Amino acid sequence: MLAIATVSLTVALASCTSDPQSPGIEYMPDMYRTPALEPYSGNSNYADSMEARIPAEGSIAQGYIPYGIPNTNEGYELAGNILKNPLLSSDVTLSEGKEIYTKFCTHCHGKEGKGDGLTVTAGGHPPPPAYDSQTLKNLPEGKMFHTITYGKNLMGPHASQLNVEERWKVIRYVQTLQGNEANAEETTAEGAEGETISEEVTSEETAMNN
Numbered sequence: 773m774l775a776i777a778t779v780s781l782t783v784a785l786a787s788c789t790s791d792p793q794s795p796g797i798e799y800m801p802d803m804y805r806t807p808a809l810e811p812y813s814g815n816s817n818y819a820d821s822m823e824a825r826i827p828a829e830g831s832i833a834q835g836y837i838p839y840g841i842p843n844t845n846e847g848y849e850l851a852g853n854i855l856k857n858p859l860l861s862s863d864v865t866l867s868e869g870k871e872i873y874t875k876f877c878t879h880c881h882g883k884e885g886k887g888d889g890l891t892v893t894a895g896g897h898p899p900p901p902a903y904d905s906q907t908l909k910n911l912p913e914g915k916m917f918h919t920i921t922y923g924k925n926l927m928g929p930h931a932s933q934l935n936v937e938e939r940w941k942v943i944r945y946v947q948t949l950q951g952n953e954a955n956a957e958e959t960t961a962e963g964a965e966g967e968t969i970s971e972e973v974t975s976e977e978t979a980m981n982n
């Protein structure tokens with residue numbers, strides 16, 4: 773009993789310290805002390821002592837999918853030929869696409885995509901063509917993606933506002949405004965029937981690489 777009491781007392785006293793920042797005795801401290809650096813405390817591993825290092829060349833941020841097609845006329849044509857919407861047209865995708873459209877596109881393109889948004893009717897800006905016009909009715913989704921990414925003439929780029937998935941979602945919704953259901957349904961039917969594995973890989977790769 774005496775031995776136990778002595779040991780407990782010693783441990784209890786040893787864990788007291790006058791430093792309010794001290795956690796006292798720590799059991800296996802390396803388990804909860806990470807090697808992270810305190811902000812502005814300096815980094816002795818590098819001569820410049822900078823803590824936030826510049827990412828290595830070619831680094832890609834987590835979740836960011838680079839768009840590899842250049843902003844040129846050839847790039848625009850290429851996008852139209854090779855890019856396919858990786859998202860199937862579902863009620864959820866369409867309603868999310870509509871929400872994005874309402875926030876980012878309606879003021880120019882108008883609620884129904886007729887090119888009569890407030891910037892046109894109230895602001896006097898030149899109208900964008902209607903989605904269901906002869907010009908845009910059959911516009912391939914790849915070209916839409918390219919235009920939303922880089923912008924086109926009076927339409928600014930939206931790559932910093934909408935991530936890749938959001939761009940494809942809004943495209944699904946724009947396709948309903950094109951009044952050309954075949955555009956949207958074609959890919960839906962393909963997806964629903966189940967593509968062969970190699971096709972799936974190709975379209976995934978296309979989406980990843982771009």
Ligand code: HEC
Nearest residue numbers: 876877880899900901915916919924925926927928930942
């Ligand atoms: C500042 C006004 C403005 C905004 C905001 C805007 N657009 Fe546009 N958009 C235009 C104009 C103008 C054109 C016609 C460009 C041209 O062909 O000269 C256009 C063209 C397009 C086209 C046809 C592209 C092509 O390749 O011919 C699509 C598709 C499109 N917009 C979708 C969108 C979507 C989706 C959004 C929202 C994410 C959006 N736009 C936001 C003004 C705008």
